[in-house]
Amino acid sequence: MKEFVQILADAVSVGSLYxxxxxxxxxxxxxxxxxxxxxxxxxxxxxxxxxxxSGLPPPVMLLGALSVAIVLALLTERAAFRPLRNAxxxxxxxxxxxxxxxxxKLLILxxxxxxxxxxxxxxxxxxxxxxxxxLQLLQIVTVSVSVILLVGLTWFLRATRLGLQMRGAAEDFxxxxxxxxxxxxVIATAFALSGVLAATVSCLIVIQSGVVQPRMGLQLVIIAFxxxxxxxxGSLPGAALGGFIVGAGAILLQALLPPDMRAFREAFxxxxxxxxxxxxxxxxxxxxxxxxxx
Amino acid sequence: MAPPAAPWRRLWPLIxxxxxxxxxxxxxxFTPAVLQRRTTxxxxxxxAVVGLYVFVGNSGVLSFGNVAFMAIGAYVSALLxxxxxxxxxxxxxxxAIIAHAEWxxxxxxxxxxxxxxxxxxxxxxxxxxxSGVSASxxxxxxxxxxxxxxxNWTAVTGGQNSLMGLPTYVDLWTxxxxxxxxxxxxxxxxxxxxxxxLRASREDPAAAQAAGVNILLHxxxxxxxxxxxxxxxxxxxxxxxxxxxxxxFYLDLTFLIVAMLIIGGRGSLTGAVAGAIVIAVLTELLxxxxxxxxxxxxxxxxxxxxxxxxxALIMLIIILFRPNGIAGGRELTWPFGHxxx
Numbered sequence: 001m002k003e004f005v006q007i008l009a010d011a012v013s014v015g016s017l018y019x020x021x022x023x024x025x026x027x028x029x030x031x032x033x034x035x036x037x038x039x040x041x042x043x044x045x046x047x048x049x050x051x052x053x054s055g056l057p058p059p060v061m062l063l064g065a066l067s068v069a070i071v072l073a074l075l076t077e078r079a080a081f082r083p084l085r086n087a088x089x090x091x092x093x094x095x096x097x098x099x100x101x102x103x104x105k106l107l108i109l110x111x112x113x114x115x116x117x118x119x120x121x122x123x124x125x126x127x128x129x130x131x132x133x134x135l136q137l138l139q140i141v142t143v144s145v146s147v148i149l150l151v152g153l154t155w156f157l158r159a160t161r162l163g164l165q166m167r168g169a170a171e172d173f174x175x176x177x178x179x180x181x182x183x184x185x186v187i188a189t190a191f192a193l194s195g196v197l198a199a200t201v202s203c204l205i206v207i208q209s210g211v212v213q214p215r216m217g218l219q220l221v222i223i224a225f226x227x228x229x230x231x232x233x234g235s236l237p238g239a240a241l242g243g244f245i246v247g248a249g250a251i252l253l254q255a256l257l258p259p260d261m262r263a264f265r266e267a268f269x270x271x272x273x274x275x276x277x278x279x280x281x282x283x284x285x286x287x288x289x290x291x292x293x294x
Numbered sequence: 295m296a297p298p299a300a301p302w303r304r305l306w307p308l309i310x311x312x313x314x315x316x317x318x319x320x321x322x323x324f325t326p327a328v329l330q331r332r333t334t335x336x337x338x339x340x341x342a343v344v345g346l347y348v349f350v351g352n353s354g355v356l357s358f359g360n361v362a363f364m365a366i367g368a369y370v371s372a373l374l375x376x377x378x379x380x381x382x383x384x385x386x387x388x389x390a391i392i393a394h395a396e397w398x399x400x401x402x403x404x405x406x407x408x409x410x411x412x413x414x415x416x417x418x419x420x421x422x423x424x425s426g427v428s429a430s431x432x433x434x435x436x437x438x439x440x441x442x443x444x445x446n447w448t449a450v451t452g453g454q455n456s457l458m459g460l461p462t463y464v465d466l467w468t469x470x471x472x473x474x475x476x477x478x479x480x481x482x483x484x485x486x487x488x489x490x491x492l493r494a495s496r497e498d499p500a501a502a503q504a505a506g507v508n509i510l511l512h513x514x515x516x517x518x519x520x521x522x523x524x525x526x527x528x529x530x531x532x533x534x535x536x537x538x539x540x541x542x543f544y545l546d547l548t549f550l551i552v553a554m555l556i557i558g559g560r561g562s563l564t565g566a567v568a569g570a571i572v573i574a575v576l577t578e579l580l581x582x583x584x585x586x587x588x589x590x591x592x593x594x595x596x597x598x599x600x601x602x603x604x605x606a607l608i609m610l611i612i613i614l615f616r617p618n619g620i621a622g623g624r625e626l627t628w629p630f631g632h633x634x635x
Contacts, residue, residue: 035427083614089427090356094556095613101549102606109599229431263446270435277432278420
């Protein structure tokens with residue numbers, strides 16, 4: 001029983017990490033119909049910022065990672081996605097693919113492709129005992145941070161003017177513009193928010209794994225894509241739910257599969273995606289107004 | 295010069311592209327061995343790009359999955375053609391039929407292409423119903439599943455260890471032969487009724503469907519042909535290097551092949567060939583830059599990895615300023631004189 005609760009805690013904390021990543025991707029897809037491969041590089045660059053600033057007080061490191069991710073998100077939007085705003089989604093997809101590779105290769109050029117150790121906030125690795133179950137402090141932090149961000153984002157989208165505009169833009173971009181929504185501001189806000197999400201994920205991952213590596217973001221994002229697709233492209237609750245299911249599912253598969261099948265768990269996850277796509281092409285929580293009307 | 299007759303005009307893009315590829319190979323055969331090997335590798339990439347084009351160009355759906363078919367081709371051909379003694383060292387747990395097989399090179403290559411085609415038929419039949427971005431993500435899923443399976447199916451593929459000791463029969467001329475075959479197959483296919491219907495569905499899926507086009511069927515046909523050619527490219531790559539590594543059939547190769555197609559122009563066979571050639575030449579120049587050159591007594595060399603950065607940058611610039619690539623979706627046309635159609 002105790003073991004089961006520990007596996008469950010693992011699943012929930014990894015699931016919330018993927019939920020945050022998927023949310024960052026879903027946010028951009030909502031307003032721009034862009035599947036942002038480059039989201040992974042936001043995570044990677046934030047992690048390397050932590051590495052570059054290591055030794056300084058942790059709040060400074062956090063702030064540094066946050067600002068690098070936000071600035072990078074805004075820069076990629078301005079340079080690579082804004083000129084293509086009227087292009088079709090597959091052109092945008094290719095563009096983000098190119099941005100992602102450009103940033104990744106640039107990083108390899110600058111710092112090399114080797115894995116580097118980084119001991120950030122080691123205190124969070126401590127075990128705590130909660131009514132007989134031993135949990136890692138980091139797992140509790142991960143879950144709470146995720147919940148806070150989710151609640152904050154929901155509040156922002158529901159209660160603020162900009163949030164309302166963003167939801168309007170996600171539903172019908174052209175109509176929103178006609179009604180006076182400023183496209184540039186809405187999209188820039190979405191990218192900045194995705195930068196915040198990416199930096200958060202980055203910090204949590206670095207604390208957990210203790211290493212940084214140029215490919216780390218892409219690996220996360222590949223799994224998180226699956227989450228956004230399962231949840232329903234363009235739907236934010238769908239992205240969060242889908243990301244959570246994929247992350248938690250991978251951990252549960254790891255624990256429950258017979259040992260010689262464990263290596264294949266990602267294959268199972270991706271086969272699940274294909275199945276969901278076939279049975280529910282719009283995802284678990286379909287987005288409103290995504291289907292083109294003729 | 296008088297404009298040629300209609301059938302000749304129709305075949306012109308094919309003849310011109312074949313001539314270009316043959317001329318490149320013949321010129322390369324007079325160069326030092328290193329450059330010959332680079333040209334061979336470039337032609338293998340060209341086959342892979344043409345294979346990707348058959349699906350992407352005609353259907354309009356971007357595929358990230360074709361490198362998975364390259365991997366399938368490479369592994370199948372490797373397992374069928376390697377010497378049984380080599381296999382018993384690296385892969386002691388192989389099923390007996392495969393362990394004792396020692397097929398001739400051509401049979402192994404065809405088997406590799408055919409297995410890739412069959413796999414694409416099985417996975418494509420459900421997945422080709424999807425459209426647009428969902429379809430692209432589904433092809434991405436194919437890539438990841440193949441990567442994970444090949445990387446962990448230790449009994450058959452050696453898992454994370456490389457498969458070594460493949461017969462290295464692939465040289466400039468074999469590759470040229472396959473490149474010609476690939477271009478002919480792609481061209482003949484795109485002149486068929488099926489491909490025409492598929493391109494109609496690319497331009498306007500709703501209208502095509504309303505006019506009675508079975509999009510699923512025609513996409514599937516393109517996907518299977520595309521997978522066959524990708525499989526062949528994988529076979530050649532394996533037997534060119536003499537080694538099959540699961541890592542070499544993943545994101546980097548996918549990026550390279552996709553970048554070649556996008557830069558050349560995904561709308562035409564000319565674009566696919568042009569992209570492969572331009573990027574191959576550019577990569578070679580950048581490689582020289584990374585090796586460095588003598589200037590007086592000092593060697594000036596670009597830092598390693600610069601080539602990749604520049605390749606990504608070029609791809610980005612092309613997408614931003616010329617989204618239809620170098621060829622802009624057109625085929626080569628008869629250059630001398632025009633007759634009003």
